[in-house]
Amino acid sequence: xxxxxxxxxxxxxxxxxxxxxxxxxxxxxxxxxxxxxxxxxxxxxxxxxxxxxxxxxxxxxxxxxxxxxxxxxxxxxxxxxxxxxxxxxxxxxxxxxxxxxxxxxxxxxxxxxxxxxxxxxxxxxx
Numbered sequence: 629x630x631x632x633x634x635x636x637x638x639x640x641x642x643x644x645x646x647x648x649x650x651x652x653x654x655x656x657x658x659x660x661x662x663x664x665x666x667x668x669x670x671x672x673x674x675x676x677x678x679x680x681x682x683x684x685x686x687x688x689x690x691x692x693x694x695x696x697x698x699x700x701x702x703x704x705x706x707x708x709x710x711x712x713x714x715x716x717x718x719x720x721x722x723x724x725x726x727x728x729x730x731x732x733x734x735x736x737x738x739x740x741x742x743x744x745x746x747x748x749x750x751x752x753x754x
Contacts, residue, residue, distance in 0.1 A: 629743045630655035632724045637748030640714055644752070648709040650724030650745055660727045661734040663741060664698065664709045666720035666750075673723065677709060678734030687734050692718075714752045721747040 636648040648664070663678035677698040678687045686698050695714075700707040707724065725741035 630660075630726050632726060632743055632745035634722065634724045634745045634748040637722060637750045639751045639753065642714060642716055642752055642754050644714050645710070645712045646714065646750060648711070648722055648724075648748060648750075650707045650709075652705040652707075652726060655726075655729065658702070658729065659732050660729050661732055662700065662707050662724065662726045663734060663736075664707075664722060665725060665738060666718075666722045667747075668720040671720075673738060675736040675738065676722070678736060679707060680734050681732035685734055687736055689736075711750070714750075716752045716754045719750060719752050721749050723747045 630652050631654040632650055632652055634650045659681050661680050664676040665673050666676050667673040675689050679698045679700050683700050695712050697710040724745040726743040728742050
């Protein structure tokens with residue numbers, strides 16, 4: 629497994645922006661897709677966005693499409709989630725996840741990601 633560490637969460641007013649980062653370490657084999665998920669209190673963890681190994685293929689949940697942008701810098705072993713026009717309903721703990729080596733295609737399916745970060749809290753006030 630790869631170690632994932634998220635950062636960049638915080639408190640922001642509605643309409644504001646944040647950029648989350650997720651740094652990966654401990655894996656020498658590459659070629660794997662990564663994604664962002666979120667979990668609000670009392671709710672199940674849900675898909676937010678995913679990106680292929682080379683970054684050419686991305687997926688977004690309908691609820692964030694047009695507002696969030698996922699990207700990755702493989703030289704830095706880091707993926708990002710730029711979040712614009714934030715809404716109170718975006719409030720959640722955001723988790724970074726990685727698929728196993730060789731699984732380069734992004735997916736919305738939570739169960740196929742085998743490494744997870746500890747999460748970073750995003751709170752959007754109205």
